[in-house]
Amino acid sequence: MxxxxxxxxxxxxxxxxxxxxxxxxxxxxxxxxxxxxxxxxxxxxxxxxxxxxxxxxxxxxxxxxxxxxxxxxxxxxxxxxxxxxxxxxxxxxxxxxxxxxxxxxxxxxxxxxxxxxxxVGHIDASHAFLxxxxxxxxxxxxxxxxxxxxxxVPSNWQSHSGMDSGEEAHTFVADNYDVLVDSPIETGVNQLRRFSADGRDYELVIWGEGNYDIEKMVTDLTKLSGEADAIWDGYPFERYVYMVHATSGASGATEHLNSTIIQRPRFSYREREDYLGFIKTASHEFIHTWNVKAYRPQGLVPYDYQDENISELLWIAEGSTSYFQSQLLLRAGVITAKEFLDDLAKRIARSEVTPGREVQSVAEASANQWASSRGDYAINHSTNIYSEGFLVSLALDFSLLDETDLEHSYRDVHKALYRDHKIPLGYDVEDVQNILKELTDEDYSTWWQRHVNAPLTLDFPDLLSQAGLKIGHGEDSKAVAYSGMTVEGSSLKLKQVLRDGPAWNAGIVLGDEIVAINGLKVTASGFESRIKDFKPGAEVKVTLFSDDKLKSVVMTLGEKQSGKLTLESVKKPSRSQKAFFKAWSGIDWPFDKKGKLKSND
Known part of the structure; x- marks a missing residue:
């Protein structure tokens, strides 16, 4: 024919x-x-x-x-x-x-x-974010x-997007609405820097004035952008746009198809701690270009723009992204080993004071994300897909490293998801468990039930010792009293009462207003130090207003360690512990023979 x-x-x-x-x-x-x-x-x-x-x-x-x-x-x-x-x-x-x-x-x-x-959009005399x-x-x-x-647009505006430019100025073209909805436009008075990394083109677009160092941002973003092959084989884009709003009254970030929008207060770049907030956010959103935009759970494939998109795997979409963000920065040399370990220590410490981790599993938190809330009830009865998903990812990473004698890690799971489950396929729980079995030749259904489908319980000292690490609180740490409640700003009205803590067990509730302790007036600024005047286990009389009624209760103070939680070297780490640390983090053992972080950190 x-x-x-x-x-x-x-x-x-x-x-x-x-x-x-x-x-x-x-x-x-x-x-x-x-x-x-x-x-x-x-x-x-x-x-x-x-x-x-x-x-x-x-x-x-x-x-x-x-x-x-x-x-x-x-x-x-x-x-x-x-x-x-x-x-x-x-x-x-x-x-x-x-x-x-x-x-x-x-x-x-x-x-x-x-x-x-x-x-979701902002228009004013200087720009429009669409x-x-x-x-x-x-x-x-x-x-x-x-x-x-x-x-x-006004004649002095410049327009940028992850979409391709059209034939005329200030025009963009895309294959369909899904590309448009995932390719925001920043147009206005802005600064532009172009750079390249690993054969890909990048743009940094900044709207707003502030104390940022744009050249340092370019240097570090270049290092970060070139580190993607530590996890994935290949890129889902040829060009990527980092959009930054240096502004007032807004903070946060959102991932998109081949771009991100990062919002930071305009004067939150100079100090190292502030700058780390920016570069970690940039790393998080960059990782999302693969994890969420190139592959994501089936409940979100395709996007239903008019309804909720439910999935019990959002902890992988968000929590695992949080888990990898500092790893990429460490491997790229953008953050130090100390900064990497400090970040992990903060996450462990935050989990330890979140009673909701004992109530809700990370799978349930994922499915409940569309109805999630913040505040007293959330911290006491819920968990967070970002923070708890981070810790589940940590546990899974360590399990894979241990089961395969350091041959495979959690990075290989995401490499396989990108390779075999690109949009429009999506992935489900069975797909992830099959990948785990392929990597380890072990059935992970029991592990999944214990760590994902049930509230997460981790023995952090035992877990971290595999990488030669232990938990500390500083040389001057000591046991001090704590009340399990937090006052709100400059007032003595309670904004948080931790479940099963001293205040909770004494019948003190959210919204109560503290008046005195043991008959002596207290102030908001002196509340915490007043509690520390007592020893752990001491009984104190708390006078307060509850629903506008004056009452007194007896509270038995609890115990906590003073000083912030830190991660330190175990005494005499073994070769296997050092090797585990390197396979996990991507860098050589960072401590000297005395257990101190080496000077370059």
């Missing part, structure tokens, strides 16, 4: 239909000082009786339903002849456009964006069609 060769006329028709299928977005940002923009969206011809138009109810990276459509006003629809079409609002982020005949549809609306800290989830509506009918974004 002869091959069918399309005629020039057929090819022209196909090209024409393809061109018509493009969804075109236009946004006017010339009146941005009041956080306002005008948006127009042109959808291709639809033959349906109605066109569904939607704005997501959540944004990627934040597993929480948000009121993203609350800034949309003057929503109108027109057909290809300019006639106004009937529109019905069917949900907070959904509209139905009635169609009497096949036609293309143009949507227009005014947009108010002033959600800088939530990273996350499509809070900016651009889509139609499920055309979700997978090519898109183009055209922006009208």
């Amino acid at each position: 002869k091959p069918v060769i399309p005629s020039i006329l057929t090819l022209s028709l196909l090209f024409s239909l393809s061109a018509q299928a493009e969804v075109q977005y236009r946004i006017d940002l010339n009146q941005s000082q009041h956080h306002l923009a005008q948006v127009e969206v042109s959808f291709p011809q639809s033959s349906a009786e109605q066109l569904e138009v939607q704005l997501p109810v959540w944004r990627t990276g934040k597993y929480q339903v948000l009121p993203l459509a609350d800034g949309v006003r003057f929503f109108t629809a027109k057909d290809d002849k300019g006639n106004v079409l009937p529109v019905t609002r069917t949900a907070s982020g959904e509209w139905q456009v009635a169609l009497s005949q096949p036609t293309s549809v143009s949507i227009s609306y005014q947009l108010y964006l002033n959600k800088l800290g939530q990273r 996350d499509a989830s809070g900016t651009f509506v889509y139609s499920p009918e055309f979700r997978y069609e090519p898109i183009e974004v055209e922006m009208s």
